Amino acid sequence: MARVTNMMVPPLIQLTCLQSKFSGLRLQLKVKVNVVDHRISCRYGGGSNSRLQDSRQSPRDDDDQPLDVDTIRSNTVRLIDDQQNMVGIASKAAAIQMAEDAELDLVILSPDADPPVVKLMDYNKYRYEQQKKKREQQKKSAALRMDQKELKMGYNIDVHDYSVRLRAAQKFLKDGDKVKVIVNLKGRENEFRNNAVELLNRFRNDIGELGIEESKNLRDRNMFMVLIPNKVVVQKEKEPPKKKRKSKSTETEVSAAARV
16 A cells, blocks of 8 residues: 655765866865765555655564565556455556555555555554554453462461461462462471371361362472463352342241231
8 A cells, every 4th residue: 555665866066176276286176075875765555554754764664564565576566445345456556546546545455466456545543553452451351361470388387377367278279360379398397298298288278179189299298289270260250249139938928917
């Protein structure tokens, strides 16, 4: 939908050498004028999309490659209009003129096709919509991604500290996060490995259906267990309790008692 054309404007003055003779002396004066390279970029597409800009500004983005009609060596293209209708095979010049008349861009869809496929559209609007979709997908993927919280315990943890960690794990799971429970055994503490295993199993049972065991390691000194939220149970936990409706028989009994 767009083409960039570079025009070289030749310098008006290059190098001038002046020679003169005065009183038997020869004077040679050299005047050098810097050559200024003017480049004018034109974007085919017409209307508000057409513009003249100095190439000394930001270079053309790679995303604008579909607009570079100069890459099409074929004299004909297969044209699609802005309403998704197949116009058919047309000359490249005619397609450019149609883009100018419609004040739209001529975008290359399939440069390797025979002939290449091009389409009339507002390319800036198209790119904006694509970027918007990409941002929405990134937000969705971020929402689905779980954070992992870590809770450390000793094999001989007391009742109060154990309760604190259990409540924290329940909160993390309800918030949709993973929970990694770690029990480190240092030095002679390795003799109490069975106590550590029992502690992790107890923690798992106390969590109940709120968490699902994803992985665990009970062999090394750094023993751990990873729990992920049970989405079904978590969803039920978040749902507000439903109000109980009074049955018709109860309402009838209340009204009869009021009359008496």
